[in-house]
Amino acid sequence: MPELGLVCNQIRKTIGKITLDLDFSINKGELVSIIGPSGSGKSSVLRLVCGLESPASGSISINGKDVTALEAEKRKAAIVLPDYAIFPTMSVEQNVSYALKGRHLSKEETVAEIRRLLELVNLGRTEKRKTRELSAEEQYKVAMARALASQPDILLLDEPLSALDTKTRQALRNEIREIHKKSGVTTLFVSNNQEEALSISDKVIVLREGKIEQMGSPEDIYRRPNSEFTATFTGECNILPYDVILKTLRVPETERSKIIYQCFGPEHRLLFRPEDMVVNDMPGLPFPEFFPHLRFENAKIIRSEYLGKEYLVTAQYEDLIIKVYTVYKPASDYITAGIRMTKILEFNDGRLIRH
């Protein structure tokens, strides 16, 4: 059984309007992301773990040791805040060595360790540079090196890439994964970018109004969301009422009533991802037959958004709005799209009941 790196046991804490109610654990050495809308309490989770806030009830254990009553400086939980908090009166070297003080290294060891850490974060020879000369990316790297210098039991990253441009973010999220792999430190990563969180994490926690909506692997979160909230928050999706089946189901007539009876009830809602849909945007071309599936024939295109590698097309089918991805810009004002029944998730009162 894997060793636990962090256990938050029935933690309760009210911060502002949000009441955090947390009960989760993560394995040692895992990289776990926390995602959720603004104000859902993501950063507050990190503040509780590193001791900047104390829980009203419950306990927090890091590497098997109960740290609930310990002060922040004794928890070995290093945090990187969104503004990086690079100490402005110190050079890069001094910033990193600030965190080495507790390790009682000799002067030579300190110099070597600073160099090792700066190389680990791909910062090269910047020891003597003043912090005000650093770019946002370099500041982030110094903050990472400094956090790792304290040899934390858990590394807490609070939206560390939010101040960076898209390209740098993409490069650095891979670096976070690399650094995590090399250092092996249990890492809790708060992100406001779902794609980023899904791409680098071992596990993802979806937070909603202070409570954990779902925790699981990125694939589970995206493909098998346990709630409408998780599904809509983690990516584009179509949510349609049950009676869409009655109108659009394509299946040999003999099986039609059987499928409708077996699959869904009138109080349920259906959810499917736009990328799972099969599209035919050329009028006159036959639509591929694969049974059973729902087909939205000649839906009128309302909007077509160019996303770079594909288009997100929003179309109206009777009184339903559906979204699909197409590789090329639709050639006409109408589109036909279909979705296999096996790709449809079924929700009741916002909760997943079947997929």
Next chain:
Amino acid sequence: MDRFSSYNRKYSLAGYLLLLVLFLPPFVLLILNGYETVPALVTDMAFLKETGISLALTAAATLASLILAFPGIVIYSRCGSGIRNLLRILLAFSFCFPPVLMDMCFDILFGKGGYIAEIQMAGFLRSSAISLMLGIPLLTVMAGEHWRRLDSRCEQDARTLGASRLRIFRTITLPKLRQAMIGASALVFLRSMMAPENPILSSFISLIVLAVLVSSEKNISRSESPDAANCRKRRGNILSVFLSSIYMIAVIALLLVPACSMILRSVLSDGQFSFGIYMSMFSALNPTWLVALLFSLALALVSSLIAAFIAVRISVGVASSGSGTYIAMIPFAVGPVAIATGLMGVYEWIPETPAAKMVLTLICHVLVITSVQTMIMLPAVRSVRRSFRETSLSLGSSSGRSFRHIDLRIIAPSVRTAVLTSCALSIASSGAAEAFGLNTVFAQILRLSDKGDTAVSCAMGSVVLVLCFIFFSLGIGHSREGKQHA
């Protein structure tokens, strides 16, 4: 209460306690010794009339300063950093210009045998003119600095919506500036009130004005946006640049005229330029002069350092709790003369020794400049991001180490600014040393001036002015460094 608040409270406690221990005895004695005279004074129509006129004149001079300073405030908020720093040094220098020297300068200019003796100045006109000369620069710098830091995005949005400049100024800018103007006016009023007819009465009025200053200071700190400082439009048309240049040159010239007249009087005797007085002051080892100068410098330095010890702590407490500014500013509002009067009461209770005189003078200086230092340090302490200490704690440092290694280093330039500026203020302050008969450089200047030895007193005054200017310029340099850090 979180960890930082708890630490800040403990840290600031020593500052508050020390301030109260130093301030309360003279203040209580001032009240005890003076309250008997108050009933008689408040029924004395002549005194009331005189006080009323004095207050009305001070208020009028403050209002006039505000009106006259307004163009300067606009210019200050819009000019580039180089010109602004120059203006800041030249204008804020007047804050250190000792009122006693200003009075002497007016004597040189308008007194008997003065350079422009044709202009006869009545007593009240003269005091109003001095108030104006000291008030305009202070208002320009304080309100201008605030205007510069106001977020200009609302104004820009209003412009895109088609509002005229005048309408934008009236409806958006002026309401935002109001607090800064009220605060700066309150400070100018307090400075002008510092020569009280009756210490208790003037202290009472000052404390009321102080409430206005403190309340506006809170609002000012809330409305300022550090990122907005570079957003303000800096260019103007040729006419406005020309007019603003003329205005600034006129204000600076007006400020420099008194100082220049003093220097001129010291080097011009019988129509001949001579630096003999300076040569004899520095080369002939004039013990009286040198001792007085060194003593004043030592007094200024020691009192500034003690005040810095208290002011850093109080600033941390104020920034953390959002209250306490009033306590820190009370000694400044009560004023050095009232404090010196209270300390005279203390002096009657203790053995009369030179050491006692020196300690009491030191206390008076410390109390007044602590308030000034708190005002200088407070914005810097407030600008330190909370995330620095939070990160430091998560890296395994204690609250104390985090504060010493991070916060204190960030505010260090502001502390240096406060120490240097208050050194200048302390040298320029004459009340307590005069009351206790100590041999400070100001006592020398006043003594020589009373004897009618104007040339030597002017030479000494010029040296003091130059010293104040050096201290202040160094202080401004450090404040720039502090802003870069913040």
